[in-house]
Amino acid sequence: MRRLPLSRSLGRISAFACLLLLGACAIFGAATPVGQTYFVFFTANSAQLDQPALNVIAAAAAAATRQPDMEVRVGGFTDPVGSAQANLDLSKLRAQVVADQLVKDGLPVSRIARVSRPAPSGNASSIGPDSAAEQEARRVDITIGKMTRPGML
16 A cells, blocks of 8 residues: 655645535535625626626625625726716616616615726727727626725715
């Protein structure tokens, strides 16, 4: 019988222990971590929810329901292409659409705070159509946790 060095044995044991812990969390419904964030993505110049967005929002609503003492923060973003005012209006609309869907999915409106988010900084001309940076900017974040500072819309 071949013996493993102690460090390799402990590594395998700790990996196994982590897997057991993760399994127990799944079985017994572990709490949502403070500050867990869900990302809802949009197409350019749109605030319409597609099926993947609806799935993400439903998952966020379910997680928030399991954490009744935590607040839910919804922040809308846009890409930097276009006028600043149009982007601000679109980010607010996206946040409102997501907040409305959270309510439809059973989350009380009193738990939802909408926060303003600026467009990402940088040169808008360096962001190409449907580039990864542009797609990343067209989103709404849903964060479940304790509010650390105000920024309500």
